[in-house]
Amino acid sequence: MTGSTRSDFRISTLRQACTHCSLNQLCLPMSLSEADIEQLDAIVERRKPLDRGGHLYRAGDSFRAIYAVRSGSLKTYTTADNGEEQVTGFHLPGELVGLDAINSWVHPCGASALETTSVCELPFEELENLAADIPGLQRQLFRLMSREIFADQEMLFAMARRSAEERLAMLLLSFSDRFGRRGLSPSRFRLPMARTELGNYLGLAPETMSRLFRRFQEQGWLEADGREINLLDVPTLRELSGRGGEEAAGGQCHPVPE
Amino acid sequence: MTGSTRSDFRISTLRQACTHCSLNQLCLPMSLSEADIEQLDAIVERRKPLDRGGHLYRAGDSFRAIYAVRSGSLKTYTTADNGEEQVTGFHLPGELVGLDAINSWVHPCGASALETTSVCELPFEELENLAADIPGLQRQLFRLMSREIFADQEMLFAMARRSAEERLAMLLLSFSDRFGRRGLSPSRFRLPMARTELGNYLGLAPETMSRLFRRFQEQGWLEADGREINLLDVPTLRELSGRGGEEAAGGQCHPVPE
DNA sequence: CGACATTTTGACGGTCTTCAAGACAGGTGG
DNA sequence: CCACCTGTCTTGAAGACCGTCAAAATGTCG
DSSP states (O other): OHHHHHHHHHHHHHTOOGGGOTTTTTSTTTTOOHHHHHHHHHHOEEOOOBOTTOEEEOTTOBOOEEEEEEESOEEEEEEOTTSOEEEEEEEOTTOEEOGGGTTTTBOSSEEEESSSBEEEEEEHHHHHHHHHHOHHHHHHHHHHHHHHHHHHHHHHHHHHHOOHHHHHHHHHHHHHHHHHHTTSOSSEEEOSSOHHHHHHHHTOOHHHHHHHHHHHHHTTSEEEETTEEEESOHHHHHHHHTOSSSOOSSSSOOOOOO | OHHHHHHHHHHHHHTOOGGGOTTTTTSTTTTOOHHHHHHHHHHOEEOOOBOTTOEEEOTTOBOOEEEEEEESOEEEEEEOTTSOEEEEEEEOTTOEEOGGGTTTSBOSSEEEESSSBEEEEEEHHHHHHHHHHOHHHHHHHHHHHHHHHHHHHHHHHHHHHOOHHHHHHHHHHHHHHHHHHTTSOSSEEEOSSOHHHHHHHHTOOHHHHHHHHHHHHHTTSEEEETTEEEESOHHHHHHHHTOSSSOOSSSSOOOOOO
């Protein structure tokens, strides 16, 4: 009885195909034909979920594959000589991690789970071969990498020229967009990471984060109860973030015109 | 007489082939066969040199091609709503620009020449087609994009966690590496951009840059006469930059093992 | 030479960090 | 059920670092 249930559970998770995945418009298969998606499916490996804090890979690990987040969330981070850590990105379902390792075949950043998280593993050598055969896939890969470059540059701009307030506004809107894109509420959501980690990502001390959240609440821009966020005044936040109608940085989610 | 000379000049510049280009180990052709390089050669368009301040493309221009710097140098930059400018990168011979536009087919940043600069134009649609046929080219493109992602993340780290001093040390070492890689002196070089632009890139005010350079000279770490730089104490700079033996960020130059 | 941009210098102030302490939450074991 | 503990968050006070402002000096190019 129990054995049967467990077995069913594992089969149903492990055999989830790209075709039926609700994220396939965010992830690689976008704009591929059914037949192409099946080819892609054949090389995708599903792994058992990671527990909170578990590592998908560590900095220095040799590179084998890139990963698409299926559920849960990840952070990627580097560690400096002196041991201080810098979060380089948060990754939600439908987003890819590991693209920064293609050049050197070694992961320059570690990736760990912020909560229970499952990913699809895309062995890179096979993905490359497939990309040479399927023009749409090659193009999609170029695009996703380009998008990441663009997002990193936006983030760079933010770090160089924007105040703490503006940076937090940007980040909140980035999450808002990314949740919205998955059909979740763009105004009410639960952040999967601690304030400390948000602050680390934004280059701000935890104390500053605390004060910022208080100020944002006093201004009536949002309600925050721990990790539970409720955005009340998106227009003001958008104005603060400095880039009116444009996409917020900090993630891999941007519109994809053809 | 004059007509003949001018004509010769133009032919010799315009017909310079990748095979004979001294930069081909920095740029795309790396590790391609002679035959493959010839195919690449066929799609490369050489343009007439840009004058200082001239634009290769502007933010908002539609994307047609990526470009490899052949001689001279470029900066890429974004402009915010309020008009303030942020330099997103400096690009020396052998480096590519325009990769951030692949995703949206619109250039999110402008690119302008810091001095008289010539580039090779690589029409992207044709490059994509060629990449599907030549596995080595596809791989090289993935690599170069990955390298850029990595470099941007390093830069992000610097902006988030490093002091003005540390950032300047990083940048100087980045230029040192990049000049060195081209066979020039890694300790004596002429920066192609103004202090103001360096500062803009690093997220620092011009006044701060001035004070930094003075402090660095007082410490005996370098000599600077305008844009002419002479690094005197690379080990100390390297220690300051926080990443001992590793690559400095801020550019597209990293070792490429196979 | 003369107009203009870039760089330098000094004084001052704001933003964010750091340090130190206390509040709160979630989980564990008695 | 409560005491305990650890990690996270909050709050306050002090100070560092860098930005801003203003003005002079230097450099650059027509």
